[in-house]
Amino acid sequence: MHPHPPILLFDVDGVLLDSRGHFLAALDSMHDRFTNWNYEILARTTSVDIIRMFESGAKKRSIPSLATMLKNFKELIPNRFRRLVYIAMMGRKIDKYDWQFSDFFPGTEETLRYLRSKGIILGAASNSHRDRIAKWFKLKNVDDLFPLFISRDVRKTYGVKPSPVPLLALLVKIKKYYHFPKIDRNRVAFIGDLITDVQAAQRAKIKSIAVLSGHSARGELEFHNPDYIIPDINSIPQILPKLFPDDKFE
Numbered sequence: 001m002h003p004h005p006p007i008l009l010f011d012v013d014g015v016l017l018d019s020r021g022h023f024l025a026a027l028d029s030m031h032d033r034f035t036n037w038n039y040e041i042l043a044r045t046t047s048v049d050i051i052r053m054f055e056s057g058a059k060k061r062s063i064p065s066l067a068t069m070l071k072n073f074k075e076l077i078p079n080r081f082r083r084l085v086y087i088a089m090m091g092r093k094i095d096k097y098d099w100q101f102s103d104f105f106p107g108t109e110e111t112l113r114y115l116r117s118k119g120i121i122l123g124a125a126s127n128s129h130r131d132r133i134a135k136w137f138k139l140k141n142v143d144d145l146f147p148l149f150i151s152r153d154v155r156k157t158y159g160v161k162p163s164p165v166p167l168l169a170l171l172v173k174i175k176k177y178y179h180f181p182k183i184d185r186n187r188v189a190f191i192g193d194l195i196t197d198v199q200a201a202q203r204a205k206i207k208s209i210a211v212l213s214g215h216s217a218r219g220e221l222e223f224h225n226p227d228y229i230i231p232d233i234n235s236i237p238q239i240l241p242k243l244f245p246d247d248k249f250e
Helices: 020-029 047-058 062-072 080-101 108-117 130-139 152-158 165-178 195-203 218-222 233-243
Strands: 007-010 121-125 188-192 207-211 228-230
Touching (some): 007 165, 020 047, 020 080, 047 080, 062 080, 165 195, 188 195, 188 233, 228 233
Parallel strands (some): 007 121, 188 207, 207 228
16 A cells, blocks of 8 residues: 555646746847857857856856856956846846736646646646746646645755655655555656756656756756656656556546
8 A cells, every 4th residue: 555646746947837928038149249259159159059058057046146147148248347237137128027928738728737637646846936936836726736845935945856856755745645655766757857856866866857948958868867858747647657656547
């Protein structure tokens, strides 16, 4: 007898949400002449690179965040003042474009409701802000499916991925919320699109599922040996019998 039903934890951006607004914000910013780019380096830079450079700093506290982003963009934007202006502008542009152009991937709500109908417990662990996640969940009518999630707002307590602590903290919350006697990590999987997601799952000793719908290429994900690599979350129902072989999904 298992102590609880299967548990699936999800990253948000690149897994549930296409983050198209982020990419468009990055592309738009790359055409801003005021920024005084190093165009030789910019020519070898993609919008994904820009987003990664920005988000790697945005995951941390304010002062370390600024220092990280100033360092990340030093070669691309040599002038320190222009760099500061760009970072401030980029943050506002990402927020604006996010609500204008981003959306859930097709079939996301249907897949999530199917999984929940099979008794699977759902949770989310994201490096994004809590208010943003809650707003998207409510907008896309899935807030009832995610009574519990972990965001970057609690990073001072739990850190951020690739640390396993956010995932483990979420599992503790799920255990208490559903009154499970304990958590069997063999019955838990985390779905993400980044290497840091795979690493967080592996360090938390739960199953890792990498999706190709986000920021990472198959090759870099394969290098870190996730348990499964799938095109997107709509493929999860197909691998449920392998994920949780003791359960019946009809």
